[in-house]
Amino acid sequence: MKLTIGHLYPDMLNLYGDRGNIRCFQKRLEWRGIEAELKYFLSGETVDFSGLDLVLLGGGSDREQELVCRYLKQEKHGFQDYVESGGTMLAVCGGYQLLGKYYKTDRTMIEGLDILDIYTEWDAKRLTGNIILQSSLSKAPVVGFENHGGRTYIGDYSPFGKVVFGYGNTEEAGWEGVIYKNVIGSYLHGPLLPKNPEICDDLLGKALTHKYGEDVSLPPLSDELEHEANRFMADRLMNAKKQS
Ligand code: GLN
Secondary structure, X not given: OEEEEEEXXXXXXXXXXXXXHHHHHHHHHHOOXXXXXXXXXXXXXXXXXXXXXXXXXXXXXXHHHHHHHHHHHHOHHHHHHHHHOOOEEEEEOHHHHHOOOEEEOOOOEEEOOOOOOOEEEEEEEEEEEEEEEEOOOOOOOEEEEEEEEEEEEOOOOEOOEEEEEOOOOOOOOOXXXXXXXXXXXXXXXXXXXXXXHHXXXXXXXXXXXXXXXXXXXXXXXXXXXXXXXXXXXXXXXXXXXXXX
């Protein structure tokens, strides 16, 4: 078995180690004897979504996001077909916002790709810090780091998780991210997947199942260190919450 992983515009969208998500995909496939081919698409290059099984769209500044959005609009149909036909993707922060109808900042209106019926509006108070979620995709708490000015309104879509500590999509709603078909959109940088291996395996399992047309279950890995790191962070933040 083999998965082809596309990293979209890492020269523009690669904040806080988003690239670590790619390393995590590769390693967890390799440890199970599954081949991983990596394709980078840099600014201005054409993305052939039909050859991809798994896509990472990272986060960036408002300015970089605006540029990337221009490139992606030229690829919109391929991108939309990829998502609608069950292609697997992780879109982080700026990348997550771009999937929606628009991102309105203090100085401009960035028209999004309109792949999901969600939208984002900027506010002067940045939502920054560590975050913990409870997600249906992971038994362990999902831990990460968020830093965004945008507030994302997801309407009736399912969120990625319920905020246990931190801010999430908006400060008030109590939810974080979005799940649509085999796409996860999330504000969690940090990077998300090495800290939360169950989420990585969920995406890998979906990509393999979609490609090979049968329910592919991944053999478990020991993940002792990963679980210890996850627990350490979750305990630290929950203790801080109790004391505040
Ligand atoms: N520019 C966006 C915001 O501030 C996304 C930032 C990011 O990707 N960290 O909301």
